[in-house]
Amino acid sequence: MKLEELLSGTSLADKATFSAPWEARAFAMALKMSESGLFTWDEFRAHLIEEIGHADKVRAHGWVEPGDGYYTYFLRALEKLLLEKGLVDSAALEAAMREISNADHDEH
Numbered sequence: 001m002k003l004e005e006l007l008s009g010t011s012l013a014d015k016a017t018f019s020a021p022w023e024a025r026a027f028a029m030a031l032k033m034s035e036s037g038l039f040t041w042d043e044f045r046a047h048l049i050e051e052i053g054h055a056d057k058v059r060a061h062g063w064v065e066p067g068d069g070y071y072t073y074f075l076r077a078l079e080k081l082l083l084e085k086g087l088v089d090s091a092a093l094e095a096a097m098r099e100i101s102n103a104d105h106d107e108h
Contacts, residue, residue: 026078038087
């Protein structure tokens with residue numbers, strides 16, 4: 001599914017900016033899944049807060065996670081929530097992440 005299709009009908013369709021295509025796709029997927037009732041936005045937000053908190057602890061101990069930024073935590077939170085809800089299994093999730101990663105490399 002194309003990014004424009006994922007974002008269509010949202011308030012972000014024309015004004016969202018992301019630093020990489022995968023960030024926009026991750027956000028759009030989380031938004032659409034929440035809107036469809038697979039989970040609440042508050043459930044997702046709790047997972048995101050947990051991921052960011054973990055990253056803060058890692059940084060506080062002097063271990064830096066190179067290349068990790070907000071949407072890395074966003075994606076990890078989404079992955080964990082989907083696994084927790086039983087919406088995907090780990091093998092399917094890994095395959096999907098490889099596909100997204102490969103698509104991003106093909107776009108550059």
